[in-house]
Amino acid sequence: MDIPKIPLGEWVDSFVAWLTIAWAGFFTFITNLIDGLLNIIADVLSVGPPIILILVLTLLVIYTSRWPLGVFTLLSLLLIENLGYWDSSIQTLAIVLLSGLLTIIIGIPVGIWCAQRKTVQRIVTPILDFMQTMPAFVYLIPAILFFGIGVVPGIIASFIFAIAPTIRMTNLGIQRVPEDLVEAANAFGSTTSQKLFKVQLPLATPTIMAGVNQSIMLALSMVVTASLVGAPGLGADVYRAVSQIDVGQGFEAGLSIVFIAIILDRITQNLRKPAYGHVLKPKIAFSILALLAVGTAIVTAIPDNNSPINENATGIGAETEYEIVGIEPGAGLMELTKTAIEEYELDNWRLLEGSSAAMVAELQKAYSNQEPIIITGWTPHWMFSSFDLKYLDDPRESFGGAEEIHTIVRKGLEQDAPGAYTILDQFTWEPSDMEAVMVDVADGMDPNEAAEKWINANSDKVSEWTNGAQPGNGKPVNLVFVAWDSEIASTYVIGKVLQQNGYDVTLSQVEVGPMFAGVANGSADGMVGAWLPTTHVEYFNTYKDDFIDLGENLHGTKNGLVVPKYVEINSIEDLK
Ligand code: PBE
Numbered sequence: 001m002d003i004p005k006i007p008l009g010e011w012v013d014s015f016v017a018w019l020t021i022a023w024a025g026f027f028t029f030i031t032n033l034i035d036g037l038l039n040i041i042a043d044v045l046s047v048g049p050p051i052i053l054i055l056v057l058t059l060l061v062i063y064t065s066r067w068p069l070g071v072f073t074l075l076s077l078l079l080i081e082n083l084g085y086w087d088s089s090i091q092t093l094a095i096v097l098l099s100g101l102l103t104i105i106i107g108i109p110v111g112i113w114c115a116q117r118k119t120v121q122r123i124v125t126p127i128l129d130f131m132q133t134m135p136a137f138v139y140l141i142p143a144i145l146f147f148g149i150g151v152v153p154g155i156i157a158s159f160i161f162a163i164a165p166t167i168r169m170t171n172l173g174i175q176r177v178p179e180d181l182v183e184a185a186n187a188f189g190s191t192t193s194q195k196l197f198k199v200q201l202p203l204a205t206p207t208i209m210a211g212v213n214q215s216i217m218l219a220l221s222m223v224v225t226a227s228l229v230g231a232p233g234l235g236a237d238v239y240r241a242v243s244q245i246d247v248g249q250g251f252e253a254g255l256s257i258v259f260i261a262i263i264l265d266r267i268t269q270n271l272r273k274p275a276y277g278h279v280l281k282p283k284i285a286f287s288i289l290a291l292l293a294v295g296t297a298i299v300t301a302i303p304d305n306n307s308p309i310n311e312n313a314t315g316i317g318a319e320t321e322y323e324i325v326g327i328e329p330g331a332g333l334m335e336l337t338k339t340a341i342e343e344y345e346l347d348n349w350r351l352l353e354g355s356s357a358a359m360v361a362e363l364q365k366a367y368s369n370q371e372p373i374i375i376t377g378w379t380p381h382w383m384f385s386s387f388d389l390k391y392l393d394d395p396r397e398s399f400g401g402a403e404e405i406h407t408i409v410r411k412g413l414e415q416d417a418p419g420a421y422t423i424l425d426q427f428t429w430e431p432s433d434m435e436a437v438m439v440d441v442a443d444g445m446d447p448n449e450a451a452e453k454w455i456n457a458n459s460d461k462v463s464e465w466t467n468g469a470q471p472g473n474g475k476p477v478n479l480v481f482v483a484w485d486s487e488i489a490s491t492y493v494i495g496k497v498l499q500q501n502g503y504d505v506t507l508s509q510v511e512v513g514p515m516f517a518g519v520a521n522g523s524a525d526g527m528v529g530a531w532l533p534t535t536h537v538e539y540f541n542t543y544k545d546d547f548i549d550l551g552e553n554l555h556g557t558k559n560g561l562v563v564p565k566y567v568e569i570n571s572i573e574d575l576k
Helices: 008-022 024-045 052-067 067-083 086-116 118-133 136-148 151-175 180-185 192-221 223-227 236-244 247-270 284-301 310-311 330-345 355-367 418-426 430-442 447-458 458-465 485-502 513-521 539-546
Strands: 323-325 349-353 376-379 389-391 403-410 476-481 503-511 527-534 546-564
Touching: 008 024, 008 136, 024 086, 024 136, 024 151, 024 284, 024 330, 052 067, 052 247, 067 086, 067 247, 086 118, 086 151, 086 192, 086 223, 086 236, 086 247, 118 151, 136 151, 136 223, 136 355, 151 192, 151 223, 180 192, 192 247, 192 376, 223 236, 236 247, 236 513, 323 355, 323 376, 330 349, 330 376, 330 539, 330 546, 355 376, 355 546, 403 418, 403 513, 418 458, 418 485, 418 546, 430 447, 430 485, 430 503, 430 546, 447 458, 447 485, 458 485, 476 513, 485 503, 485 527, 485 546, 513 527, 513 539, 513 546, 527 539, 527 546, 539 546
Parallel strands: 323 349, 476 503, 476 527
Antiparallel strands: 376 546, 389 546, 403 527, 403 546
């Protein structure tokens, strides 16, 4: 039977597209709210030198969980500081605290409601199951469209992922309150709210706190995922380490996450019955802490009139919040942009890390609202044909000049798969060819189809590549690529050509560092996305003795900072 594919994905697409427009005001409100709250929390946590927060947390841990754990807290936080991960840790802590706070504010009432009404519980339970099992990555996609890139979509996704235990455990805790106690309360004529606040909630607190504890741990486990859309902090450090295959940094940042997890876990577990609760009443202790936090928040919130940012409040900097929207942390373009920020002395500016897809989503969003935006861009790229964009002039040449894209294969491929080697060696095309494929993919065509379409229309070029190549006879060939739009296009085209020549082709999408390392250590057969001599020079030099450079497959690329034409600056110097 031939049932046509149900267009489920398209329905979701158009629903999200509608939401993005119809609820734009609401989403902006939420974005600003969360951003504002997060800034307050981060400001409070980072007031004064690190040692202050280290001591406060140590005291808190001693109070809730006894002194040995306090010593552990002190030492581990000092180590984090010493390794240089303090600022990242503060950001991570702020993100987790805010997601945790949101789960409490929303999760506990929903849990209570579930406990009181069977119908609510019957509706909420499957929704919670769905939210918990749908891979958290998936929430990031609409979250970028609704909330832009940065920390807010990360917090929202963490929140959705983490809220379930709080709701479930609140519900459970209240339902587990012994029947006779509730009946006794009824017999004394208590109102529903008296029953709730005087009997059910106090008895359910241990269970509810266990749920909150789990929610906070789940939120912490989301930090790496959230960094894919630009959330800063330890997660971004880990992501960067993966992207650049930096084992040391990955370990240090990962260890910092472990320390923070242990500290948060012990504090939340023992909050209800602090170890030294008999010495200092919990009410008093937590009131002091709350007063301290609120006091600091108020003091830090008083605007600082000398802040230099305000001077230029109408310029491009203020309009874009001094943010340049970047791509994958390991991309060469990101290094070039960091160099540019230094060379042009753009001290106020921050480069957001995320992914190429998130960058394009952000561009699309700004473009449709005619809002200013600065992105890290490159050519060939379809965005130049879909939007009116311009490169900012680069008089200091921080981004280098035009480049080539090289094909690189593993050692031994020539012997193992001579036909594939020949084809990869003879593969060359023009920027306009690559762009044709990219435009189709950007318009929603499957990359396989787009590649096939280009191949059918350009059989003369393809036959030059395959000229004299032996057939593959089903031999496996594995190409690696990064999900940059340009590399998706080239890899799918050459992959399809190899396939048509009888090879069993696998295309593996990886991060930048792993792409180079994979070809160098022979676990991948080849790649067609090495931008040289500038963009990927570091990776190239690291591995150049371990793979074979087959030379350029495309000539005339460009990197730089890109803005829509309606933005009124023309040079990177105008950002100063
Ligand atoms: N790019 C596209 C890559 C190379 C290909 C410019 C985003 C980079 O910056 O590493």
